[in-house]
Amino acid sequence: MGISIIKSQTAQAKSVLAANTIAFTACFAVWVMFSIIGIPIKELLSLNNTQFGILVATPILTGSIFRLPVGMMTDKFGGRVVYLTLLLTVLTPLWFIGSATQYWQFLVLGLLVGVAGASFTVGIAYTSKWFDKKNQGFAMGIFGAGNAGAAITNFVAPAILLSFGWQMVPKIYAMAMVVVVISYWMFTYTDPDHKHASKVTIKEQLQILRDPKVWKYMQYYSLVFGGFVGLSLWMTKYYINEYGFDLKTAALLGAIFVLPSGVVRALGGWFADKYGAYKVTWWVMWVSLTCLFFMSYPQTALLIKTTTGEVKFDIGLNVWVFTALLFTLGVSWGFGKASVFKFLSDEYPDNIGVVSGVVGMAGGLGGFTLPIIFGALIDYTGINSVIFMLLYGATAVSLVWMYFTFAKEKKIKHTQEARTKALKEYATTHDNPNDVIAAQAVLEQIDLIEEFNKKYNEFKQAHTK
Known part of the structure; x- marks a missing residue:
């Protein structure tokens, strides 16, 4: 139980929401840390794009896989004890990343640190149970704004790296995480009524996978969240390779995508509460499709022979137009992440821990596979914008699926x-x-x-x- 000075249920709910959001922000910053320190590690170990993709994606794998069991444990034991245990688990491997020297060591420690990514499932379930249905979307949106932890890494990690070397980034992060653990223990609370599934077996909880709607929401979330994670891990490198920026500038430009996508999630939750999850998700898909269409076009040089000689035209997005489209894409995905979980809170209020774990796992696995596919496609084609071509195709599939499934239900x-x-x-x-x-x-x-x-x-x- 947290500090006794906060006694009312409403005040405790707000305290839990604030503590969960701060802890999730810290966990997310740790989860995507390799997007920054991975760049000097790539040069140190002479990695190709595919190997770099595996390096930055490794923490995402364990964070995704653990979302389902963590969601089950949250329903069974309560969010506070599960969240505290998860935070403590991350500390030791996080510290030792700064001492690693070989590729396999980074991969193993990355897998251990990746458990931080499972914090989303425990936090979303723990948060939702403190609020009524009318305010759940907004509350979960505020919590989900912890995605902005990726932007903190984009701002803070390059400064630490340039001042003290990449080895100090995980060590400073570990020290900050200790402060987060202490604060979390002080300002969170337990309500025994929230443990609805304490007598439900794992087999019974997994029955949720038989619901075809769950698979539909898994697909949506693998795009809006998986795409967000994948691009968060890749955009710093993209700006360096495509536009020639240095690490610090590239990371700041990447934050233009990451920061609003996390912050507007709360606004997306409010819109989902007011207008419905379906309308918000539908418009998210269309905005995403439009942005990705233009972002997919590679930098092209067109040579035309004229009567006066050859004329060369450079066709492609300049950095400012590209960044504006990237910002718009980030905002739309921020809305989409909130609207998908509004679907879940409306349809599965008594089993939110398990279903959010399943859907969150799908999103995380999308974030794990995308950087690896990005690296492989770039190694094969040599075209940096091929990553947006892939996302454009995935968005088109989501739109078609959404139209036909929801059209039938609406009929x-x-x-x-x-x-x-x-x-x-x-x-x-x-x-x-x-x-x-x-x-x-x-x-x-x-x-x-x-x-x-x-x-x-x-x-x-x-x-x-």
């Missing part, structure tokens, strides 16, 4: 609403209650006939050679 919903309205109008024009009961029976029979036809057609198709 069913509208049909049910129309039948209910028709039945009410019929009841107002007929005084005989038997007539109303008969009309209601007819509507129910229609549903049964439609279900029968569906089952019959499925049976017929299965047994037709």
Whole structure:
């Protein structure tokens, strides 16, 4: 239990939200630390782009895999004890990264430090249970703003690196994490009523994977969060290679994508509360598709032979137009990260720890695989903007999937609403209650006939050679 001076439930909820957000910000800064220190390590070890991709993605792997079991433990034991344990687990390997000298050592320590990425699942579940449904989206959006920890790394890590060497970055981060652990212990609280799933087995909790809606949300989140993590890890290097900036300037430009994407998540949660998760996610996909279309175009030199000689045209995005598009993409993904979890809090309020763990794991795995694919594609094609071509294709798939799945659900919903309205109008024009009961029976029979036809057609198709 935290300090006793805070007694009211509302004040404790705000204290938990603040402590969770700060801890998540610190964890996220640690999680993407290799995006900065990985650049001098790449030069030190003479790594190619694929090896660099593996290096920066390694912490993302364990952070993703541990999201599911951490979500289960949060439902079972409560968020406070799980979060504290996770923070303590990260300290030792984080400190020793500064003493590593070989590639395999960085990979092993990266895997251990990557557990910090699982903090999102415990934090989102722990936070949501302190707020009512009306305010959950906004509260989870504030917590999710901890993604801005990636921007802290973009601001702070280059300054430490240039002043003291890359080895001091993980050591200073470890010392800062000790302060976070102490503060978290002091300002968080436990409510026994939040442990809804304490008697539910792991097998029963995993039944959530049988719900096709969960897989849909996993796909959305693998784009808006996985893409965010992937680009957060890659953009500093992209600015260095594509536009020739030094490390410090490249990291600051990369923060233009990272910072707003994390901060506006709270605003995205508010919009999802007000306008609905579907509308927000739909517009996020369209804005993303538009930005990625232009960002995908590679720097091109067009040589035209004219009557007066050859004329050369340079076609491509200059750094300022590119950065503006990157900023817009970051803001849209910030909204998207909040709207996806608004879906989850609305549909799975009693199992939010497990379902957020599953969806968060999918997003994290997207963030793990993308940097590796980025490196492999660049090594193969030699085109830096190929990473945006990949994301453009993934966004197009998400839009198509979203259109067809939600269109079907909306059609069913509208049909049910129309039948209910028709039945009410019929009841107002007929005084005989038997007539109303008969009309209601007819509507129910229609549903049964439609279900029968569906089952019959499925049976017929299965047994037709």
